[in-house]
Amino acid sequence: NAGVTQTPKFRVLKTGQSMTLLCAQDMNHEYMYWYRQDPGMGLRLIHYSVGEGTTAKGEVPDGYNVSRLKKQNFLLGLESAAPSQTSVYFCASSYGRLAGGPDTQYFGPGTRLTVL
Amino acid sequence: GENVEQHPSTLSVQEGDSAVIKCTYSDSASNYFPWYKQELGKRPQLIIDIRSNVGEKKDQRIAVTLNKTAKHFSLHITETQPEDSAVYFCAASTGDTGRRALTFGSGTRLQVQP
Numbered sequence: 001n002a003g004v005t006q007t008p009k010f011r012v013l014k015t016g017q018s019m020t021l022l023c024a025q026d027m028n029h030e031y032m033y034w035y036r037q038d039p040g041m042g043l044r045l046i047h048y049s050v051g052e053g054t055t056a057k058g059e060v061p062d063g064y065n066v067s068r069l070k071k072q073n074f075l076l077g078l079e080s081a082a083p084s085q086t087s088v089y090f091c092a093s094s095y096g097r098l099a100g101g102p103d104t105q106y107f108g109p110g111t112r113l114t115v116l
Numbered sequence: 117g118e119n120v121e122q123h124p125s126t127l128s129v130q131e132g133d134s135a136v137i138k139c140t141y142s143d144s145a146s147n148y149f150p151w152y153k154q155e156l157g158k159r160p161q162l163i164i165d166i167r168s169n170v171g172e173k174k175d176q177r178i179a180v181t182l183n184k185t186a187k188h189f190s191l192h193i194t195e196t197q198p199e200d201s202a203v204y205f206c207a208a209s210t211g212d213t214g215r216r217a218l219t220f221g222s223g224t225r226l227q228v229q230p
Contacts, residue, residue, distance in 0.1 A: 042220035
């Protein structure tokens, strides 16, 4: 049981290049999230998904796209990278019970992205 | 939307002392308040959480208190140890089925001096 995994761990891009970050979970969780973490700002929600085939915008969605074609995978895409997207990206997932309120979010190990 | 403020941004204590980190939130509908510990270069790890139907929760040396009227919650660590040194984040969520995403505070860097 690997939990939440992310690939790649590190990446350096030039301005204007594109890339996709992959998040995978093997806990059969319904909910998945992408956050970015910048110094002194905590974690901010980029996009999220409440189930296979569904996605929605978070607090800071501009410049990113996502897809959830399979329940276990959540992809984050940068179509034209900018230096402002230099950050550490964390994926998280949760079971998403329909009743009983929110449940624990489990985080992946993160992807450190640098855009030059 | 929700806004979570966290204080202090840095905290230095002597080993064995207690540490307290405080957070306030803005959305009165928030009903779930987790605390995460993040060591350098690692992922955030849940250390304790509290739901709005209780005022206090304790797990060994860690406790969290919640004051819904004042909209603030706090993390208390007693008998601190060097391995408690890390960045701690509070978070809040409304828990509605449509989202359940967390809004995080900006973090507190805790240093425990041996």
